[in-house]
Amino acid sequence: MAWNDERVELLKKLWSEGLSASQIAGRLGGVTRNAVIGKVHRLGLSGRATTSRMKSHRPRARAATTARARMQQKPRFAQQGNPALRALYQPEAEPFTPSVEELVIPLKERRTIQTLTECSCRWPIGDPQDAEFHFCGKTKVTGLPYCEFHARRAFQPPQPRRREREIQEPRIPALASGKEEPADA
Structure with missing residues (x-):
């Protein structure tokens, strides 16, 4: 399908009316939504009229916490950022010390x-x-x-999976607690 002058004019008209690319593709026929989007960008069409769907949006309910309250909450993670670069931004932070002895x-x-x-x-x-x-x-x-x-x-x-461990080592409550079962007299 080639873009002729009639189809380009119809595209411009439908685009200015606020139709979606899918709707325009359906009306033009023989063209995909992506082809419509590509042509719109190549033509430099930007301003669109608002559709009835755009006009009738419902305002969202405000969240219970405000931005200030969120800022005062504790951080979600104890460590923030790259630990290798932390000293550059937090000079009072203690220097990195490896936890395991090294060769x-x-x-x-x-x-x-x-x-x-x-x-x-x-x-x-x-x-x-x-x-x-x-x-x-x-x-x-x-x-x-x-x-x-x-x-x-x-x-x-790798550690054995819990299910496999239970099959291999059946748990007997008396043995697990360290007590022996009383012998039948």
């Missing part, structure tokens, strides 16, 4: 992003903003990006 890697074995090789462990050590930041660099485990030590930290074995 001590000699200076000559440390790798930067530029010196990493295909067989180097890619475990990041330290704060990326510090000059001391480096990667582990030890020989990695085949198929993993980390050495054996860091692979154990990164990949935890």
